[in-house]
Amino acid sequence: MEKPEVTTQGSTVEEWTRALAESTGSPGGGAGTGLMLAVAASLTSMVAGYSEDDGGEPARIRARARALREEALGLADDDASASKAFGAAFRLEPGRERDEAIRRASVDAAAASAVLGERAIEAIDDLAWLATKGNRSLVADVVVAFGALRAAVAGARTNVSFDLGSLRSAGTSLDQVREQQPELWAAVKKLNDAMDRIDELTAAIDNRAAPTDAA
Numbered sequence: 001m002e003k004p005e006v007t008t009q010g011s012t013v014e015e016w017t018r019a020l021a022e023s024t025g026s027p028g029g030g031a032g033t034g035l036m037l038a039v040a041a042s043l044t045s046m047v048a049g050y051s052e053d054d055g056g057e058p059a060r061i062r063a064r065a066r067a068l069r070e071e072a073l074g075l076a077d078d079d080a081s082a083s084k085a086f087g088a089a090f091r092l093e094p095g096r097e098r099d100e101a102i103r104r105a106s107v108d109a110a111a112a113s114a115v116l117g118e119r120a121i122e123a124i125d126d127l128a129w130l131a132t133k134g135n136r137s138l139v140a141d142v143v144v145a146f147g148a149l150r151a152a153v154a155g156a157r158t159n160v161s162f163d164l165g166s167l168r169s170a171g172t173s174l175d176q177v178r179e180q181q182p183e184l185w186a187a188v189k190k191l192n193d194a195m196d197r198i199d200e201l202t203a204a205i206d207n208r209a210a211p212t213d214a215a
Contacts, residue, residue, distance in 0.1 A: 006019040006027065007077045007080070008027070008031065008034065008035055008038070008073040008076040008077055009073045009074065009077060016035075020032065025083050025084070025086075025087050026080045026081070026083045026084040026087070027076070027080045027083075028080070028083050029155060029158075029159065030076075030079035030080065030082070030083055030109070030112065030113055030116075030155065030159050031076040031077065031079050031080040031083070032076075032155065033076070033079065033113070033116055033151070033152050033155030033156055033159065034072050034073065034075045034076025034077075034078075034079055034116055034152070035072070035073070035076050036148045036149075036151040036152040036155065037068070037072040037075070037076075037116060037119060037120050037123070037148070037149070037152035038068075038069050038072035038073050038076070039145075039148040040120070040123060040127070040145045040146075040148035040149035040152060041065045041066070041068040041069040041072055041123060042065070042069050043141050043142075043144060043145035043148065044061065044062075044065040044068075044123065044126055044127055044130065044145055045061075045062050045065035045066050045069065046138075046141065047130050047134050047135060047138045047141050047142055047145070048061040048062035048065060048126075048130060048134065049062055050134075050135040050137075050138055051130060051133070051134040051135045051138075052135075053133065057129060057133075058130075058134070061126040061129065061130065064123075064126060065123070065126065068119060068122075068123060071119060072116070072119065072152075075112070075115060075116045075119065076116075078112050078115075079109075079112045079113060079116065079159075082105070082108050082109040082112040083109065085105045085108065085109070086105040086106065086108075086109045086163070086166075088101075088105070089101035089102045089104070089105040089106075090102065090169070098170075099169075099170040099171060100170070102166065102167070102169050102170040103167060103170045103172070106163045106164065106166040106167050106170070107163075107167075107181065107184070109159070109163040110159070110160045110163035110164050110181070110184050111184065113155075113156045113159035113160045113163065114156065114160050114183075114184055114187040116152070116155075116156045117152075117153060117156025117157060117160065117187060117190075117191045117194075118187070120149055120152040120153045120156060120194070121153065121190065121191070121194045123149060124149065124194065124197060124198060124201070127142065127145055127146060127149060127201070128201050130142055131146075131201055131204070131205050132205075136208070139205055139208045139209045140209045140210075142205065142209070143202055143205065143206060143209040143210075146198055146201060146202045147202070149198060150195060150198045150199070150202075153191050153194045153195050153198065154191075154195055156191055157187075157188055157191035157192060157195065160184060160187050160188055160191070161188045164177050164181060164184055164185065164188075165177075
């Protein structure tokens, strides 16, 4: 009997992490990236729920974070599916069919990671708001959320770059990749810039989150 598919949306944490530990690649690092985004969104929602503001911004942040948590889990499963196709393409016999399968799977995998990365970038502003205007007692949770968000951004950036680089296995140079996939190529720099911003935001509140470092 075929084993049931393990998904982030339909499995326990124990089941999913056990599947991640296997040498199958599905789920893999891309799906883990989606899970980290879901963790960041969950913590954002929690902190927003403990925060007060007459303008109602915490409630709006919480609503966006809850929606993002659900979307991130779906994106994690999408990435797992793309990874499965990616691996299957490389297992084909050398030839035109394999080259075309690699091209298609590489672009699809890069696109899936780029979408995930874009959602992570969109979440930065809400967490930045909570870092300065949210409940100050939960600043440590904000830093943990920033850490999960950075992991999601870094994972998306690396996966997009790696998948684009894999097109070389189908006979495409990096210059050709840049020309043929300009949006995905630009996504890598955008994600790099997002990591820098997260680092700056985290550094600005780390003295409050970890006061023993200054002692």
